[in-house]
Amino acid sequence: MKVVTLFGSPRVNGNTARLAKEFNNTAESSGADVQSFVLNKMNFKGCQHCEACKTKIDNCVLKDDLTEVLDAVKKTDILVLATPIYFADITAQLKTFVDRCYSYLEPYEHKGRPDTSRISGDKKLVLITAQNASDELFPEVCEKYRMIFRLLGFEESHLIRGCDLMKADGLKTKNREDLIGLARETASKLIKEVRYN
Numbered sequence: 247m248k249v250v251t252l253f254g255s256p257r258v259n260g261n262t263a264r265l266a267k268e269f270n271n272t273a274e275s276s277g278a279d280v281q282s283f284v285l286n287k288m289n290f291k292g293c294q295h296c297e298a299c300k301t302k303i304d305n306c307v308l309k310d311d312l313t314e315v316l317d318a319v320k321k322t323d324i325l326v327l328a329t330p331i332y333f334a335d336i337t338a339q340l341k342t343f344v345d346r347c348y349s350y351l352e353p354y355e356h357k358g359r360p361d362t363s364r365i366s367g368d369k370k371l372v373l374i375t376a377q378n379a380s381d382e383l384f385p386e387v388c389e390k391y392r393m394i395f396r397l398l399g400f401e402e403s404h405l406i407r408g409c410d411l412m413k414a415d416g417l418k419t420k421n422r423e424d425l426i427g428l429a430r431e432t433a434s435k436l437i438k439e440v441r442y443n
Protein backbone atom coordinates (compact mmCIF):
# COMPACT_ATOMS: atom_id res chain seq x y z
CA MET A 247 0.00 0.00 0.00
CA LYS A 248 1.37 3.33 -1.05
CA VAL A 249 1.22 6.86 0.37
CA VAL A 250 2.52 9.87 -1.57
CA THR A 251 2.96 13.08 0.42
CA LEU A 252 3.52 16.46 -1.19
CA PHE A 253 4.97 19.10 1.12
CA GLY A 254 3.61 22.39 -0.23
CA SER A 255 5.18 24.79 2.26
CA PRO A 256 8.64 26.32 1.89
CA ARG A 257 9.03 25.83 5.67
CA VAL A 258 10.44 22.35 6.08
CA ASN A 259 9.74 22.36 9.81
CA GLY A 260 6.55 24.38 9.70
CA ASN A 261 3.03 23.51 10.80
CA THR A 262 1.87 21.60 7.75
CA ALA A 263 5.19 19.74 7.52
CA ARG A 264 4.86 18.69 11.16
CA LEU A 265 1.35 17.32 10.59
CA ALA A 266 2.34 15.59 7.36
CA LYS A 267 5.32 13.97 9.09
CA GLU A 268 3.06 12.69 11.88
CA PHE A 269 0.76 11.24 9.22
CA ASN A 270 3.70 9.65 7.38
CA ASN A 271 5.27 8.19 10.53
CA THR A 272 2.02 6.50 11.54
CA ALA A 273 1.43 5.29 7.99
CA GLU A 274 4.95 3.84 7.81
CA SER A 275 4.67 2.11 11.15
CA SER A 276 1.36 0.62 9.95
CA GLY A 277 3.19 -0.89 6.96
CA ALA A 278 2.68 1.71 4.22
CA ASP A 279 5.33 2.56 1.68
CA VAL A 280 5.61 6.36 1.97
CA GLN A 281 7.14 8.55 -0.72
CA SER A 282 7.54 12.26 0.01
CA PHE A 283 8.31 15.22 -2.23
CA VAL A 284 9.28 18.69 -1.00
CA LEU A 285 7.93 20.80 -3.85
CA ASN A 286 9.87 23.90 -2.84
CA LYS A 287 13.16 22.09 -3.46
CA MET A 288 12.18 20.93 -6.93
CA ASN A 289 12.39 22.53 -10.35
CA PHE A 290 9.27 22.54 -12.46
CA LYS A 291 7.07 24.58 -14.73
CA GLY A 292 3.38 25.28 -14.69
CA CYS A 293 0.96 23.73 -17.18
CA GLN A 294 1.57 25.21 -20.64
CA HIS A 295 -1.94 24.35 -21.89
CA CYS A 296 -0.24 22.85 -24.94
CA GLU A 297 -2.95 20.14 -25.17
CA ALA A 298 -0.33 17.44 -25.91
CA CYS A 299 -1.92 15.36 -23.10
CA LYS A 300 -5.24 15.57 -24.97
CA THR A 301 -4.07 15.10 -28.53
CA LYS A 302 -0.78 13.15 -28.63
CA ILE A 303 0.05 11.29 -25.41
CA ASP A 304 -1.78 10.31 -22.21
CA ASN A 305 0.53 12.06 -19.78
CA CYS A 306 2.22 15.45 -19.34
CA VAL A 307 4.67 16.23 -22.14
CA LEU A 308 6.85 18.43 -19.89
CA LYS A 309 9.89 16.67 -18.49
CA ASP A 310 11.00 18.16 -15.18
CA ASP A 311 10.93 17.30 -11.47
CA LEU A 312 7.13 16.96 -11.50
CA THR A 313 7.32 14.07 -13.97
CA GLU A 314 8.21 11.63 -11.16
CA VAL A 315 5.61 13.18 -8.85
CA LEU A 316 2.80 12.87 -11.41
CA ASP A 317 3.78 9.26 -11.99
CA ALA A 318 3.89 8.43 -8.27
CA VAL A 319 0.51 10.10 -7.61
CA LYS A 320 -1.04 8.06 -10.41
CA LYS A 321 -0.01 4.83 -8.64
CA THR A 322 -0.65 5.76 -5.02
CA ASP A 323 -3.49 4.58 -2.77
CA ILE A 324 -3.39 7.67 -0.56
CA LEU A 325 -2.30 11.18 -1.54
CA VAL A 326 -1.41 13.67 1.19
CA LEU A 327 -1.33 17.35 0.21
CA ALA A 328 0.10 19.57 2.94
CA THR A 329 -0.14 23.31 2.44
CA PRO A 330 -0.39 26.54 4.37
CA ILE A 331 -3.12 28.95 3.33
CA TYR A 332 -1.49 31.81 1.43
CA PHE A 333 -3.84 34.69 0.62
CA ALA A 334 -6.93 32.52 0.81
CA ASP A 335 -5.55 29.67 -1.30
CA ILE A 336 -2.92 26.90 -1.35
CA THR A 337 0.74 27.80 -1.96
CA ALA A 338 1.95 28.54 -5.49
CA GLN A 339 4.22 25.49 -5.30
CA LEU A 340 1.27 23.16 -4.74
CA LYS A 341 -1.03 24.98 -7.16
CA THR A 342 1.55 24.49 -9.90
CA PHE A 343 1.40 20.73 -9.26
CA VAL A 344 -2.43 20.85 -9.30
CA ASP A 345 -2.42 22.55 -12.70
CA ARG A 346 -0.14 19.84 -14.08
CA CYS A 347 -2.78 17.30 -12.98
CA TYR A 348 -4.69 18.50 -16.06
CA SER A 349 -2.71 15.72 -17.76
CA TYR A 350 -4.72 13.14 -15.75
CA LEU A 351 -7.88 14.10 -17.63
CA GLU A 352 -8.96 12.39 -20.82
CA PRO A 353 -9.86 14.60 -23.79
CA TYR A 354 -13.35 16.10 -23.48
CA GLU A 355 -14.85 13.83 -26.11
CA HIS A 356 -13.70 10.68 -24.27
CA LYS A 357 -16.69 8.46 -23.44
CA GLY A 358 -18.91 11.27 -24.65
CA ARG A 359 -18.57 13.27 -21.46
CA PRO A 360 -16.15 15.87 -20.19
CA ASP A 361 -13.50 15.48 -17.52
CA THR A 362 -12.99 11.72 -17.23
CA SER A 363 -9.89 10.88 -15.20
CA ARG A 364 -7.16 8.58 -16.45
CA ILE A 365 -6.54 7.39 -12.91
CA SER A 366 -8.73 5.00 -10.93
CA GLY A 367 -11.45 6.41 -8.73
CA ASP A 368 -10.74 4.51 -5.52
CA LYS A 369 -7.91 6.63 -4.18
CA LYS A 370 -8.03 8.65 -0.98
CA LEU A 371 -6.99 12.27 -0.51
CA VAL A 372 -5.78 13.78 2.76
CA LEU A 373 -5.67 17.56 2.73
CA ILE A 374 -3.61 19.15 5.50
CA THR A 375 -3.84 22.94 5.79
CA ALA A 376 -2.57 25.53 8.26
CA GLN A 377 -3.67 29.12 8.68
CA ASN A 378 -3.48 31.95 11.18
CA ALA A 379 -7.17 32.71 10.86
CA SER A 380 -9.98 30.92 12.68
CA ASP A 381 -11.75 27.92 11.16
CA GLU A 382 -14.61 30.14 10.01
CA LEU A 383 -12.32 31.49 7.30
CA PHE A 384 -11.29 29.62 4.15
CA PRO A 385 -13.23 26.33 4.47
CA GLU A 386 -14.08 26.88 0.78
CA VAL A 387 -10.41 26.42 -0.12
CA CYS A 388 -10.51 22.84 1.16
CA GLU A 389 -13.87 22.19 -0.51
CA LYS A 390 -12.55 23.48 -3.83
CA TYR A 391 -9.55 21.14 -3.84
CA ARG A 392 -11.62 18.20 -2.59
CA MET A 393 -13.88 18.72 -5.59
CA ILE A 394 -10.96 19.00 -8.02
CA PHE A 395 -9.36 15.81 -6.70
CA ARG A 396 -12.70 13.96 -6.73
CA LEU A 397 -12.82 14.70 -10.44
CA LEU A 398 -9.26 13.38 -10.78
CA GLY A 399 -10.07 10.03 -9.11
CA PHE A 400 -9.73 10.69 -5.37
CA GLU A 401 -13.31 9.98 -4.42
CA GLU A 402 -12.79 9.98 -0.69
CA SER A 403 -11.13 12.89 1.09
CA HIS A 404 -10.17 13.74 4.66
CA LEU A 405 -9.34 17.15 6.07
CA ILE A 406 -6.87 18.12 8.75
CA ARG A 407 -7.23 21.87 9.16
CA GLY A 408 -4.88 23.67 11.50
CA CYS A 409 -6.50 27.02 12.35
CA ASP A 410 -5.75 29.85 14.81
CA LEU A 411 -2.10 28.88 14.58
CA MET A 412 -0.73 32.36 15.17
CA LYS A 413 -2.60 32.58 18.45
CA ALA A 414 -1.43 29.15 19.52
CA ASP A 415 2.21 29.79 18.57
CA GLY A 416 1.98 27.35 15.70
CA LEU A 417 2.00 23.71 16.64
CA LYS A 418 4.60 24.24 19.34
CA THR A 419 2.18 24.56 22.22
CA LYS A 420 0.66 21.51 23.85
CA ASN A 421 -2.89 22.67 23.16
CA ARG A 422 -2.50 21.68 19.51
CA GLU A 423 -1.95 18.04 20.35
CA ASP A 424 -5.50 17.65 18.98
CA LEU A 425 -4.17 18.24 15.45
CA ILE A 426 -1.22 15.92 15.88
CA GLY A 427 -3.58 13.28 17.24
CA LEU A 428 -5.92 13.79 14.28
CA ALA A 429 -3.03 13.33 11.81
CA ARG A 430 -2.03 10.06 13.52
CA GLU A 431 -5.63 8.78 13.80
CA THR A 432 -6.42 9.61 10.17
CA ALA A 433 -3.31 7.74 9.02
CA SER A 434 -3.98 4.60 11.02
CA LYS A 435 -7.68 4.55 10.00
CA LEU A 436 -6.95 4.99 6.29
CA ILE A 437 -4.13 2.45 6.21
CA LYS A 438 -6.45 -0.14 7.82
CA GLU A 439 -9.20 0.66 5.31
CA VAL A 440 -6.87 0.36 2.32
CA ARG A 441 -5.43 -2.90 3.67
CA TYR A 442 -8.83 -4.59 4.13
CA ASN A 443 -10.42 -3.34 0.91
Ligand SMILES: Cc1cc2nc3c(=O)[nH]c(=O)nc-3n(C[C@H](O)[C@H](O)[C@H](O)COP(=O)(O)O)c2cc1C
Nearest residue numbers: 255257260261262330331332333334376377378379
Ligand atom coordinates in the same frame (compact mmCIF):
# COMPACT_ATOMS: atom_id res chain seq x y z
C1 LIG B 1 2.42 34.81 1.72
C2 LIG B 1 1.61 34.40 2.92
C3 LIG B 1 0.24 34.54 2.87
C4 LIG B 1 -0.55 34.12 3.95
N1 LIG B 1 -1.90 34.25 3.84
C5 LIG B 1 -2.68 33.85 4.87
C6 LIG B 1 -4.10 33.97 4.77
O1 LIG B 1 -4.66 34.39 3.76
N2 LIG B 1 -4.82 33.58 5.86
C7 LIG B 1 -4.25 33.06 7.01
O2 LIG B 1 -4.98 32.73 7.93
N3 LIG B 1 -2.91 32.91 7.11
C8 LIG B 1 -2.12 33.30 6.08
N4 LIG B 1 -0.75 33.15 6.16
C9 LIG B 1 -0.18 32.47 7.37
C10 LIG B 1 0.12 30.98 7.12
O3 LIG B 1 -0.96 30.31 6.52
C11 LIG B 1 0.42 30.29 8.45
O4 LIG B 1 1.53 30.90 9.06
C12 LIG B 1 0.66 28.80 8.32
O5 LIG B 1 0.60 28.19 9.59
C13 LIG B 1 2.04 28.50 7.72
O6 LIG B 1 2.15 27.10 7.53
P1 LIG B 1 3.60 26.38 7.48
O7 LIG B 1 4.16 26.52 8.86
O8 LIG B 1 3.27 24.96 7.14
O9 LIG B 1 4.41 27.04 6.44
C14 LIG B 1 0.06 33.57 5.12
C15 LIG B 1 1.45 33.47 5.18
C16 LIG B 1 2.23 33.88 4.08
C17 LIG B 1 3.74 33.75 4.16
